[in-house]
Amino acid sequence: MFNFRIKHKAQNSQARTGIISTSHGKINTPAFIPVATQATVKALTPIQLEEIGFEAVLCNTYHLYLRPGAALVKKMGGLQKFMAWNKPLFTDSGGFQVFSLKNGLCEVNDDGVTFKSHIDASKHIFTPEKSMQIQRKLGADLIFAFDQCLALNADYETTKKSLERTHAWAVRSLREFKRLNKDKKQALYGIVQGGRFLELRQKSAKFISSLGFDAIGIGSIFGDPKDESRKIVEHTLKFLPPGKPKHLLGIGAVEDIFTYVEMGMDTFDCVLPTRLARVGYIYIRPESGGKPENKFRYRITTSKFKSDKKPLDGHCDCYVCQNFSRAYLHHLFKAEELLSYTLATYHNLYFFARMMREIRESIEKDKFRELKRKWVK
Amino acid sequence: MFNFRIKHKAQNSQARTGIISTSHGKINTPAFIPVATQATVKALTPIQLEEIGFEAVLCNTYHLYLRPGAALVKKMGGLQKFMAWNKPLFTDSGGFQVFSLKNGLCEVNDDGVTFKSHIDASKHIFTPEKSMQIQRKLGADLIFAFDQCLALNADYETTKKSLERTHAWAVRSLREFKRLNKDKKQALYGIVQGGRFLELRQKSAKFISSLGFDAIGIGSIFGDPKDESRKIVEHTLKFLPPGKPKHLLGIGAVEDIFTYVEMGMDTFDCVLPTRLARVGYIYIRPESGGKPENKFRYRITTSKFKSDKKPLDGHCDCYVCQNFSRAYLHHLFKAEELLSYTLATYHNLYFFARMMREIRESIEKDKFRELKRKWVK
Numbered sequence A, B: 001m002f003n004f005r006i007k008h009k010a011q012n013s014q015a016r017t018g019i020i021s022t023s024h025g026k027i028n029t030p031a032f033i034p035v036a037t038q039a040t041v042k043a044l045t046p047i048q049l050e051e052i053g054f055e056a057v058l059c060n061t062y063h064l065y066l067r068p069g070a071a072l073v074k075k076m077g078g079l080q081k082f083m084a085w086n087k088p089l090f091t092d093s094g095g096f097q098v099f100s101l102k103n104g105l106c107e108v109n110d111d112g113v114t115f116k117s118h119i120d121a122s123k124h125i126f127t128p129e130k131s132m133q134i135q136r137k138l139g140a141d142l143i144f145a146f147d148q149c150l151a152l153n154a155d156y157e158t159t160k161k162s163l164e165r166t167h168a169w170a171v172r173s174l175r176e177f178k179r180l181n182k183d184k185k186q187a188l189y190g191i192v193q194g195g196r197f198l199e200l201r202q203k204s205a206k207f208i209s210s211l212g213f214d215a216i217g218i219g220s221i222f223g224d225p226k227d228e229s230r231k232i233v234e235h236t237l238k239f240l241p242p243g244k245p246k247h248l249l250g251i252g253a254v255e256d257i258f259t260y261v262e263m264g265m266d267t268f269d270c271v272l273p274t275r276l277a278r279v280g281y282i283y284i285r286p287e288s289g290g291k292p293e294n295k296f297r298y299r300i301t302t303s304k305f306k307s308d309k310k311p312l313d314g315h316c317d318c319y320v321c322q323n324f325s326r327a328y329l330h331h332l333f334k335a336e337e338l339l340s341y342t343l344a345t346y347h348n349l350y351f352f353a354r355m356m357r358e359i360r361e362s363i364e365k366d367k368f369r370e371l372k373r374k375w376v377k
Helices: A046-052 A061-066 A070-075 A079-083 A095-100 A128-138 A156-180 A198-210 A226-237 A254-263 A272-277 A319-323 A326-334 A338-364 A368-376 B046-052 B061-066 B070-075 B079-083 B095-100 B128-138 B156-180 B198-210 B226-237 B254-263 B272-277 B319-323 B326-334 B338-364 B368-376
Strands: A002-009 A016-022 A025-029 A031-034 A057-059 A089-091 A106-108 A113-116 A123-126 A142-144 A187-192 A215-218 A246-248 A267-270 A281-283 A297-299 B002-009 B016-022 B025-029 B031-034 B057-059 B089-091 B106-108 B113-116 B123-126 B142-144 B187-192 B215-218 B246-248 B267-270 B281-283 B297-299
Touching: A002 A338, A016 A338, A025 A031, A031 A057, A031 A338, A046 A338, A057 A061, A061 A070, A061 A095, A061 A123, A061 A128, A070 A128, A079 A089, A079 B326, A095 A106, A095 A113, A123 A128, A128 A142, A128 A156, A156 A187, A156 A198, A187 A198, A198 A226, A226 A254, A254 A338, A254 A368, A272 A281, A272 A338, A281 A338, A319 A338, A326 A338, A326 B079, A338 A368, A338 B338, B002 B338, B016 B338, B025 B031, B031 B057, B031 B338, B046 B338, B057 B061, B061 B070, B061 B095, B061 B123, B061 B128, B070 B128, B079 B089, B095 B106, B095 B113, B123 B128, B128 B142, B128 B156, B156 B187, B156 B198, B187 B198, B198 B226, B226 B254, B254 B338, B254 B368, B272 B281, B272 B338, B281 B338, B319 B338, B326 B338, B338 B368
Parallel strands: A031 A267, A057 A089, A089 A142, A142 A187, A187 A215, A215 A246, A246 A267, B031 B267, B057 B089, B089 B142, B142 B187, B187 B215, B215 B246, B246 B267
Antiparallel strands: A002 A016, A016 A025, A106 A113, A113 A123, A281 A297, B002 B016, B016 B025, B106 B113, B113 B123, B281 B297
């Protein structure tokens, strides 16, 4: 089951609110989707995630395929049951992770990708069909077509060739998906590629749009350099069907979220708030000095916080900020206590959940521009 | 503020229920006290501990003295505020940890103990007075006198000498405690030592009882060999004032708890359920096959649990058992996910909290013997 309804469109930008409906419930958009790589958002229970206010998470197909394996997850009743997350769930296609493998662990041809496991160096093959089969077994509500990811600095010829492959794989992904998805349990996102070339992005946007995916993702936007990334996304969006939900893969910097919400993007996934939490980076709101220059964060492990009685963020109303001091978090990190990861992750994700809630509210009140000015000038 | 009231005495044993009252609330006894070494029960939030049902935790003075330091904790408003645990709290004296240091990191004389930090090898001295001063700054409700700990196999002469020192330190601990505790905020446990020699234990019990501590701890009982440990505790208890709360330091095996509750012990602290959780040992109830022979536990990391749909313990009603399978926990441990520590710790502590609740209920219904038979035959 899948449906997307646009609730409200901003008057002076492309920003919009909407609701993605799945058989596991609804996602209010624009939404930030935390990453649960190995069927867990690191250091948090599903109850804590719900308490923070998230309506969906995204798991990584590459990791789950290798361990514990898609067949096992299926036997356990699917990912949602396995990880006790009874809400909407995304899986990615496995492509990005496979193409991120270093040291010659990955070889690509038109059929698919041969790669070696980062766990035991065993050899595996992903094809578009295989990715669909794995994602079917994992059983997420929202899944992605198998694509080839390139570095943003790849040259025109390389990007063009790769794009042709991605398009052929999109067709094969969709065909296999339709064969498997007779019960309409899942929805499939096509992915637009094309590197840093506006002409290729335009071509890709048109082609992917023509295939009739349920929704569209934009891939290989790495946030930097910001101007170039923005131009690419803005240009791409002109050629995508306005009525379909659009996901920006791997984007999660605060400024980027404001930029791309304004352009009409609906969902974002990124490991930034969770990964940075585990090395002690704490997000702070604009009222507390968060701004693009400091990337809305500071590092709690710095010695100046050793005896700081204040909460992580004086303007945050999360469980962590209501109960613990910077000094306590500093202590937990210095003592390498497991609770440090839980509390920092909790706070950072709360920061994102609340920011997205405020973004949605501002759009519906036609005040998104004001909110954006407050956050990123 | 400190008070102990015996609620109910068993008819055919020394088992009893009671209530220890402190300025941070009450502890229903017999109680198991989880260990929060560095001001955190590893991998759990204070809210989760409350949810599990604990009324008190115990922090380690040695660790907190070294990091973050007692003065800092005091500045932060005391341990309870620092760690957001607004319930009764114990600290130990630091003695056990100091005497457990290996590789010549510890030297003792009649004045106190010189030791090197396990963190940076810096040199420190603990004396009875210093231990009281540190514990005062940390600010727990229930604190312990500074004593010398010995291996249970120490010979008579060594044990006798050490006991004389422990007794002199008990007098000094109490004197310093009284000087610091004019506001009656804290209560002090004296500690009985005497190794494996009944005669010395008896002497110690009488001497410590004569000093007028608020409560009594029994130290250096390591659980094994069981018969010897039992005889020592049983003999010791004959010479302790029945109306005072009695704590058995470091004891936490299921059978031992039943044994010593039956003898009249009121509280226990032990790292066993939490430490074992982090390497994948899962406690199970007798209805699920838990028994002295398997130490009421199994190891979830064993490959036979890879695709086991059952909960950790089919007769457990904790959050973990209500929501997750053995296969999921197995996966989390294999993938070295942080959530593995949280969920396994949660379950193991719930096992102990519920067992203690059942013990208390059975005593009040004069059915402790029946309960004990069910658990340990």
